[in-house]
Amino acid sequence: MDLWFVFNDDKVLTYKENEEVHIPTYDKIDFLDIKEEYYIGSLKGTECYACEISEDKIYNKPYFEFIDIRSLGIILGERFFLLLGRGKQIINWDKNNRFCGKCGSEIHKLDNERAKKCDACGTTYYPQLSPAIIVSVIKGEEILLAHNLNFKEGLFSVIAGFVEAGETFEESVKREVMEEVGIKVNNIKYFGNQPWPFPNSVMIGFTAEYESGEIKVDGTEIGEAKWFKKDKLPDIPNNLSIARKLIDEFLRS
Numbered sequence: 001m002d003l004w005f006v007f008n009d010d011k012v013l014t015y016k017e018n019e020e021v022h023i024p025t026y027d028k029i030d031f032l033d034i035k036e037e038y039y040i041g042s043l044k045g046t047e048c049y050a051c052e053i054s055e056d057k058i059y060n061k062p063y064f065e066f067i068d069i070r071s072l073g074i075i076l077g078e079r080f081f082l083l084l085g086r087g088k089q090i091i092n093w094d095k096n097n098r099f100c101g102k103c104g105s106e107i108h109k110l111d112n113e114r115a116k117k118c119d120a121c122g123t124t125y126y127p128q129l130s131p132a133i134i135v136s137v138i139k140g141e142e143i144l145l146a147h148n149l150n151f152k153e154g155l156f157s158v159i160a161g162f163v164e165a166g167e168t169f170e171e172s173v174k175r176e177v178m179e180e181v182g183i184k185v186n187n188i189k190y191f192g193n194q195p196w197p198f199p200n201s202v203m204i205g206f207t208a209e210y211e212s213g214e215i216k217v218d219g220t221e222i223g224e225a226k227w228f229k230k231d232k233l234p235d236i237p238n239n240l241s242i243a244r245k246l247i248d249e250f251l252r253s
């Protein structure tokens, strides 16, 4: 039976059975007024769909609860987190891109690919992604972790930032680390990547080594940055994120 990811803003409808949280199958939610559905892929042979409803309360239905995407990702694991992110981004893309940026006419979805087209001027539009690099900087036995001013108090993570137009990922790594903490890095190596749906990013992970410089935070994005030894780490991100995987890799090394 197909799984249905029913969104209301950043929350998703879950169904509780035997004390376990599930994404509902269609028979559980067929009472909902669903105006538009989006195919988002398959999970172990089960087809998955996303949709959005305007009401976050399911009246008189005791087994249902809306849970935010990040919390639900932690409960259900990474494969579900990816589908949650994909569903959310596709719904947002459809909602927020109704008209042609070139001529202002209404655009419509294509059947054969995830895109929209303007019939008036022929322009095709694809869902927008914003690539960002994320990098662990290592100096001997220590890792560079920074407290972003948007983080909750005491939380530190690796350096990250958006790739600029015309920039390679490696150039982006060097620029971001220099801009945010004033450090020069070398020996940049690809680590892995992760779609990050807040709101439409994909994180490309790297490891790098310290070359030179003293830590000097930018003060606008980063409030504090330090070198940390393995046994003296501060609060770090949860294990859904590639940031955590980079830090775990440092701990294993």
Ligand SMILES: [Zn+2]
Binding pocket: 100, 101, 102, 103, 104, 105, 118, 119, 120, 121, 122, 123
């Ligand atoms: Zn147009």
